[in-house]
Amino acid sequence: MTVPTIRGVIRRNLLIVFLIALLAGGGGFYMLLRNDAMNNAEGEARMLLSSAMAIRSYTTQHILPNFTKMNDAVFHEETVPAFAAQTVFRSVSAGDHAYMYREAALNPTSVSDRAGPFEVDLIRQFRNDGSLKEMRGILDQGGQRLFYLARPIQIKDPKCIICHDTPQRAPKLMVAKYGPNNGFGWKLGDIVGVQLLTVPVTQQFRSTLELVSILIGGLALIFAIAYFALTAAMEATVAGPLDKLTQAADRASRSSASTPALPTTGAHEIRTLAEAIQRLRVSLGKALTQLGERQ
Ligand code: HEC
Incomplete structure (x- = not known):
C-alpha cells in the first residue's frame, strides 16, 4: 500500500x-x-x-x-x-x-x-x-x-x-x-x-432543467475556482516548502561534512519546524564534537 x-x-x-x-x-x-x-x-x-x-x-x-x-x-x-x-x-x-x-x-x-x-x-x-x-x-x-x-x-x-x-x-x-x-x-x-x-407541463419541466443546469454550471465554476485557489495556496505554503525542507534535511542527514542552513519558507508552522530542526542539528553537532574531543 x-x-x-x-x-x-x-x-x-x-x-x-x-x-x-x-x-x-x-x-x-x-x-x-x-x-x-x-x-x-x-x-x-x-x-x-x-x-x-x-x-x-x-x-x-x-x-x-x-x-x-x-x-x-x-x-x-x-x-x-x-x-x-x-x-x-x-x-x-x-x-x-x-x-x-x-x-x-x-x-x-x-x-x-x-x-x-x-x-x-x-x-x-x-x-x-x-x-x-x-x-x-x-x-x-x-x-x-x-x-x-x-x-x-x-x-x-x-x-x-x-x-x-x-x-x-x-x-x-x-x-x-x-x-x-x-x-x-x-x-x-x-x-x-x-x-x-x-x-x-413540457415547458415547465424544460425550464426546471434549464434552471438546474444553470445552478450546476455556476456551482461547478465556483468549485473550480475554489479548487485551484486552495491547491495553489497549499502548494505555496505547505507542500512546496515541506518538500524543500525534507530534501535539505535528507541531504544533511546523509553527509556529516557540510551543514547548510535549512530553507525557511512557507507557512508559519513550517518555518518554525525548519528553525527547530536547524537548532536540533546545531546542538547535535556540538554534542558530537564534544564526544569526539573526550575520546
Ligand atoms: C338527455 C339524455 C342524457 C342524459 C340525461 C345523460 N346523458 Fe350521458 N350522454 C348522452 C348522450 C347523447 C351522450 C353523447 C354526447 C356526445 O355527443 O358527446 C352522452 C355521453 C355521456 C358520457 C360520455 C361517454 C359517452 O357515452 O359518449 C358519459 C360519461 C355520460 N354521458 C354520463 C352521463 C351521466 C353520469 C349522466 C347523469 C348525470 C348522464 N350521462 C345523463 C345522453 C344523456
Missing part, C-alpha cells in the same frame, strides 16, 4: 466534498422545482376540472328538466351533461391540444368518446378499487408531457338512466342520432367511464 501524499489527500477530499455538494445541490434544487411545477399543474387541472363538473351539474339540474318538457322534433345535445362539459372545455382550451378534457367510456353513446388504452386502464383501476376517487400523474403524448387528473364517472343520479338504460327508454330522437347499439345498459352505481383532464 502506498502512503498517501498531502497533495493527494487534500485534492481527493476537496473533489469528494465538491461532488457531493454538486449532486446534493443540483438534485435538491431539481426536486424542489419539479415539485413546484407539478403543484402548479395540479392546481390548474383541479380548477379546470371543477369548472367541468360545474357545467355537468348545471346541465343536469337546470337545462335537462326544462328541455325535456318541450316536445321538439330534434334532439338537443345541449341537454347532455357530457356534451356541455366537453364543448365548453374545447372553447376554453382554444385549440391547445395539451389542454384536454375527455369523458371516455368503455361503452360510449358517442363513438368519439370511446376509451383509448390509457383510459381503459384508468377505468379498470377505478372499478377494481372502489375507494380510489382520483388519480394523477404524468402522461407522454405526441412528444408532449402532460399532467393528468382522472376521476371515475359513476352513475349516481337516476336522471342519467333516462338516456343510458335501454334504447326503448331513451329519447327517440337521441336513439335516432346515436343509434341503439352503444351507450346503453348502464346501471345505477356503475363506473362507466373516466373524466380525464390534462394540462401541459
Whole structure:
C-alpha cells in the first residue's frame, strides 16, 4: 500500500466534498422545482376540472328538466351533461391540444368518446378499487408531457338512466342520432367511464432543467475556482516548502561534512519546524564534537 501524499489527500477530499455538494445541490434544487411545477399543474387541472363538473351539474339540474318538457322534433345535445362539459372545455382550451378534457367510456353513446388504452386502464383501476376517487400523474403524448387528473364517472343520479338504460327508454330522437347499439345498459352505481383532464407541463419541466443546469454550471465554476485557489495556496505554503525542507534535511542527514542552513519558507508552522530542526542539528553537532574531543 502506498502512503498517501498531502497533495493527494487534500485534492481527493476537496473533489469528494465538491461532488457531493454538486449532486446534493443540483438534485435538491431539481426536486424542489419539479415539485413546484407539478403543484402548479395540479392546481390548474383541479380548477379546470371543477369548472367541468360545474357545467355537468348545471346541465343536469337546470337545462335537462326544462328541455325535456318541450316536445321538439330534434334532439338537443345541449341537454347532455357530457356534451356541455366537453364543448365548453374545447372553447376554453382554444385549440391547445395539451389542454384536454375527455369523458371516455368503455361503452360510449358517442363513438368519439370511446376509451383509448390509457383510459381503459384508468377505468379498470377505478372499478377494481372502489375507494380510489382520483388519480394523477404524468402522461407522454405526441412528444408532449402532460399532467393528468382522472376521476371515475359513476352513475349516481337516476336522471342519467333516462338516456343510458335501454334504447326503448331513451329519447327517440337521441336513439335516432346515436343509434341503439352503444351507450346503453348502464346501471345505477356503475363506473362507466373516466373524466380525464390534462394540462401541459413540457415547458415547465424544460425550464426546471434549464434552471438546474444553470445552478450546476455556476456551482461547478465556483468549485473550480475554489479548487485551484486552495491547491495553489497549499502548494505555496505547505507542500512546496515541506518538500524543500525534507530534501535539505535528507541531504544533511546523509553527509556529516557540510551543514547548510535549512530553507525557511512557507507557512508559519513550517518555518518554525525548519528553525527547530536547524537548532536540533546545531546542538547535535556540538554534542558530537564534544564526544569526539573526550575520546
Ligand atoms: C338527455 C339524455 C342524457 C342524459 C340525461 C345523460 N346523458 Fe350521458 N350522454 C348522452 C348522450 C347523447 C351522450 C353523447 C354526447 C356526445 O355527443 O358527446 C352522452 C355521453 C355521456 C358520457 C360520455 C361517454 C359517452 O357515452 O359518449 C358519459 C360519461 C355520460 N354521458 C354520463 C352521463 C351521466 C353520469 C349522466 C347523469 C348525470 C348522464 N350521462 C345523463 C345522453 C344523456
